[in-house]
Amino acid sequence: MSRFGIREREDKSVLTAPLCPFCRECFLPPAEVSTTLGFFSGGVCSKCGAVYVYDASSKNMGEAFMDALVYACKEDWDYAMSLEAGKGYDDVYMSYVERNHSISIKQAKTFYEKMGNMVFVKLRKSNDF
Numbered sequence: 860m861s862r863f864g865i866r867e868r869e870d871k872s873v874l875t876a877p878l879c880p881f882c883r884e885c886f887l888p889p890a891e892v893s894t895t896l897g898f899f900s901g902g903v904c905s906k907c908g909a910v911y912v913y914d915a916s917s918k919n920m921g922e923a924f925m926d927a928l929v930y931a932c933k934e935d936w937d938y939a940m941s942l943e944a945g946k947g948y949d950d951v952y953m954s955y956v957e958r959n960h961s962i963s964i965k966q967a968k969t970f971y972e973k974m975g976n977m978v979f980v981k982l983r984k985s986n987d988f
């Protein structure tokens with residue numbers, strides 16, 4: 860046994876609590892959310908209303924992001940398209956570990972690891988509706 864914190868195991872993910880990146884509230888495990896066009900796997904932060912979408916494959920994050928943004932805009936595509944990153948909304952990508960409902964904060968090595976498999980989108984002005 861090595862002492863605490865002395866050696867970092869590269870093969871092991873560093874896991875942390877599943878907290879919303881915007882308000883630090885614990886979010887629920889992704890569930891199926893129905894939309895007018897279909898559904899996505901994710902949810903809505905109970906505290907700040909940020910929408911999160913989980914893509915287990917982490918290969919369709921563009922789509923996941925759109926799902927999150929549009930859902931955050933109450934499925935108003937025109938409004939969603941009019942928003943600019945950093946102005947109309949903020950987005951945060953992270954690596955979710957479904958197995959134990961936690962967030963992996965290990966150093967990303969591959970492209971997909973860097974992209975993460977979960978995206979959080981929060982509108983800057985949620986009172987527009």
Ligand SMILES: [Zn+2]
Nearest residue numbers: 879882904907
């Ligand atoms: Zn939140």
